[in-house]
Amino acid sequence: MMLSQLVSTTEEVAATSSRLAKIDALARLLVQADADEIAPLTGLLLATPRQGRLGVGWRGMSALEVSHADxxxxxxxxxxxxxxRLAAASGTGxxxxxxxxxxxxxxxATALEWDFLTRAMLGELRTGALGGVLLDAIxxxxxxxxxxxxxxxxxxGDLGETALIxxxxxxxxxxxxxxxxxRPVLPMLAATAATPTDALGITGEASVEYKLDGARIQVHRHGxxxxxxxxxxxxxxxxVPELVxxxxxxxxxxxxxxxxxLALDEDGGPRPFQETMSRFGADAARELALRPWFFDLLHVDGRDLIDEPLGVRLAELxxxxxxxxxxxxVTxxxxxxxxxxxxxxxAGHEGIVAKAIDSPYAAGRRGKSWVKVKPVLTYDLVxxxxxxGSGRRQGLLSNLHLGALDPAGEFGEPGALVMVGKTFKGLTDELLRWQTATFPTLETRRTQGTVFLRPELVVEIAIDGVxxxxxxxxxxxxxxxxxxxxxxDKAPGEADTIQTLRSLLRE
Known part of the structure; x- marks a missing residue:
């Protein structure tokens, strides 16, 4: 199969909002694939190459100077x-x-194919071909x-292997x-609710547990x-030798x-998520010890428990x-x-998760058996x-660059705006059209992919933290x-400050 067939299919998938149309397009592609193409094809569609980490990043990709094929x-x-070859490269050279x-x-690659491959390698391919859609297409x-x-x-735990079978x-x-x-399995996922009371209204009797600001782990042991x-x-x-x-x-x-x-500080409180994740880096120092908190047991000594009620699994745990x-x-x-x-x-954690006490373990699924509750933080940014945008958002101004006010001048001139992130989430079709019509009237300059604006628009942003x-x-x-x-109703001078956002960091 030619790469061009895959690229044209992903464009077709991205151009429609119909789930059935997406499934149909992907199914037509899959039936044309030979056996040795199925796993690589699936990995490209999900922007998760079957080889795992390729050792390439945006800086290296953007530094390439090459003429593409016609x-x-x-x-x-x-x-x-x-x-x-990319995944196998290691050591000197x-x-x-x-x-x-x-x-x-x-x-x-053609220019269109290289754009696709770049986004697939960097995990930034947004076509709407999410796992659930691709699963239905398979x-x-x-x-x-x-x-x-x-x-x-x-x-x-492997959609490529599943597609091949x-x-x-x-x-x-x-x-x-x-x-x-x-062999790891896909983790069970949680829906969301606004309050603990709402969560119990969905689950009924449940195991109500702390939701930690840590890293999800699945641990397998054989002897x-x-x-x-x-x-x-x-x-x-x-x-993570301490977990082992x-x-x-x-x-x-x-x-x-x-x-x-997650890692704990000297007082037994949780360290910031970033510090926990740093331990997963290949070159991270080992001075920061991790502590596990287990909340489910899927197998013990020859007995599979995933189809057993949560109450049974917790008793074994x-x-x-x-x-x-x-x-x-349990309440x-x-x-x-x-x-x-x-x-x-x-205690410094994110919130809770309510888990229906009679529910089986639905690996890889986000149903209503698990419901998480976290306080929503909102801030006004510029x-x-x-x-x-790309795909369905082609031709529309989408991903926003967001800035917080720095009245004290800690990070530049007093009163300047300090960039704190980007987001394209939460934008309705109506907002996208409005942005595309409005932003050019505020334009100060532009590059190939970005329009820079006079800092006049304030937007309310919800975050889980910093x-x-x-x-x-x-x-x-x-x-x-x-x-x-x-x-x-708000002027840029009324935006939230970088100091306010930095105070969310748990020291």
């Missing part, structure tokens, strides 16, 4: 082989290998039941995919062999545990990992849930610039920023 000659297998590989790949292309494909994907194997081979110690995986199923075992030792000491032979980990359980209580009482939420927030970041001059970046709405 005609399409690249096959999916050509791209996959180039990705293999690896930078040169990656650079030459990227140069060769860029030269063979089911349609293979003529297999959606529940069978979904369960196989959940338990294998569904499209080339028998119905029985798809059904044979099961839970296996040492003395322990493996630790991230939310995205990356293996980080070698980076804790699980190795538990009274069981085989385990699959679900939980969170208490038995094998009681000292490492996440704080919480159907709204006042009790509110108290747990108050205690969690007072729009500094906007980037042109994290330390060297990317922006104020040393912080917004977490999960989304647009609530514009504030024409």
């Amino acid at each position: 005609a399409s000659t690249l096959a999916i297998t050509d791209v996959d082989q180039a990705f293999e 690896s930078a040169s290998v990656r650079s030459s590989t990227l140069q060769a790949l860029a030269a063979r 089911a349609r292309a293979s003529d297999r039941p959606v529940p069978a494909v979904r369960r196989a994907a959940m338990l294998s 569904a499209l080339t194997g028998s119905a029985e081979s798809l059904d044979e995919v099961g839970l296996r110690v040492g 003395d062999e322990v493996s630790v995986y991230t939310r995205s199923l990356a293996d980080i075992t070698h980076r 030792e804790i699980v190795r000491a538990l009274p069981a032979h085989d385990l699959i545990l679900d939980g969170e980990t 208490d038995r094998v990992a009681g000292p490492w359980r996440i704080p919480g209580t 159907a009482d709204a006042e009790a849930a509110e108290r747990v939420s108050h205690d969690a927030l007072a 729009v500094l610039a906007a980037e042109w 994290q330390r970041s060297p990317r922006y001059p104020g040393g912080i970046a917004l977490r999960f920023a989304r647009v609530k709405g514009y504030r024409p």
Whole structure:
């Protein structure tokens, strides 16, 4: 299969808001793929190459100077082989290998293909081909039941492998995919509610637990062999030896545990999320110890528990990992849930998660059995610039550059605006059209992809918090920023300050 077929399909998918049309387009593409193309194709569609980390970043990509091909000659297998070379490059000379590989790949690609590959490699491909849509497309292309494909994907943790089995194997081979110690499964996800009372209204009797501002982990143990995986199923075992030792000491032979980990400060409070995540970096110092909190048990000593009610799983979790359980209580009482939420927030955590006590473990799914509650923080910030959108947002000004006021001049001139992040989330079609019509009237300059504005527009932004970041001059970046709405009643001088945002950092 040619790369151009994939690129044209992703453009078709991005151009429609119809889920059924997206599924149909992707299914037509999948049925044309040979067996050795299915996994690479799936990885490209999800902007998660099957090789994992390729060792390339935006700086290296933007530094390339190359003329692109006029005609399409690249096959999916050509791209996959180039990705293999990128992922395998290590040690002395690896930078040169990656650079030459990227140069060769860029030269063979058309400008349109290279734009696609760049975004796929950097994880910035927004086509609307999310996992759920692609999963349904796999089911349609293979003529297999959606529940069978979904369960196989959940338990294998690999949509590419699932697609290969569904499209080339028998119905029985798809059904044979099961839970296996040492192979991570997709984590169960939570819906959201505004208050603990609302959450219990959805779940009924629930295990109401602290929601930590940590990193999701899944830990597998077979005898003395322990493996630790991230939310995205990356293996980080070698980076977290303290977690390995804790699980190795538990009274069981085989385990699959679900939980969170974070670092604590001297007073036992949670350190900032950024510091926890720094431990997952290859070159991070080991002085910062991580502590696990487990909240689910999927397998113990030959017994799969994912289809058992949560109450059964928690009883087994208490038995094998009681000292490492996440704080919480089982209740159907709204006042009790509110108290747990108050205690969690007072301890410096994000909020709570209410989990229906009779629910099975739905790997990879966001249903109503788990419901999280976090306080919403909103701030008034100033729009500094906007980037042109892609896909459905082609031709529309979308991704906003956001600035906070610096009245004290700690990061520049007193009264200047300090950039603290970007977001395209929360923008309705109406707002996108308004921005595209309005922003050019405020334009000060532009580059190929960005229009810079006079700082006159204030927008209300909801965030989950901030994290330390060297990317922006104020040393912080917004977490999960989304647009609530514009504030024409406010002037830029009334925007929130960089000092206010920095105070969200837990020292």
